[in-house]
């Protein structure tokens with residue numbers, strides 16, 4: 001079974017210790033991260049997504065290394081600058097190429113995902129014309145490309161109306177049947193009954209709640 005193992009992971013920024021020797025095994029299913037603003041939820045997701053490295057400790061995917069982890073990863077960051085000059089579809093195909101996905105497969109998947117979250121009508125428009133909620137859905141859609149076995153989602157439902165947020169939730173829950181999904185969301189209460197685990201990030205620690 002695919003799993004992600006964190007062993008004594010410590011992350012500091014300057015003199016501030018955000019994560020203090022955190023150990024946890026993430027198994028397939030939906031894991032929700034909750035905790036106050038500034039507690040380190042995004043930091044933990046960046047480490048899981050290998051966008052940053054810990055100061056000490058390790059992250060292992062099925063006992064493999066960082067490159068094994070990257071090959072199967074989907075990541076939706078909390079904040080990201082999208083390339084305004086590209087259409088959503090061009091951007092998605094670019095990400096898919098980086099993931100090693102065949103263009104035809106990627107195009108089909110992107111069509112299905114955007115269809116399910118109400119973005120399909122806009123995929124041939126330039127990102128410059130996108131609203132905040134459309135950008136958020138595009139960031140989410142690119143993360144799902146390639147059916148990743150590890151999905152790190154940072155506030156994917158922010159800026160979305162309730163109905164659209166629930167559409168994303170349905171796709172997330174579907175993927176979590178197979179994949180290790182770790183996410184933060186302002187809809188944690190709503191998704192908690194469907195989650196495998198709810199973990200609280202606070203004071204450098206990760207505790208089940």
Ligand SMILES: Nc1ncnc2c1ncn2[C@@H]1O[C@H](COP(=O)(O)OP(=O)(O)OP(=O)(O)O)[C@@H](O)[C@H]1O
Nearest residue numbers: 013014018035036037038039040041042043044078
């Ligand atoms: N690149 C950085 N340089 C310095 N400090 C940082 C950096 N990134 C995060 N921090 C600090 O680390 C702490 C954790 O930030 P993080 O963004 O992980 O919190 P969060 O739980 O995601 O908060 P929110 O709920 O507001 O998104 C904060 O004190 C933040 O100021």
Ligand SMILES: [Mg+2]
Nearest residue numbers: 041042043078
């Ligand atoms: Mg955050």
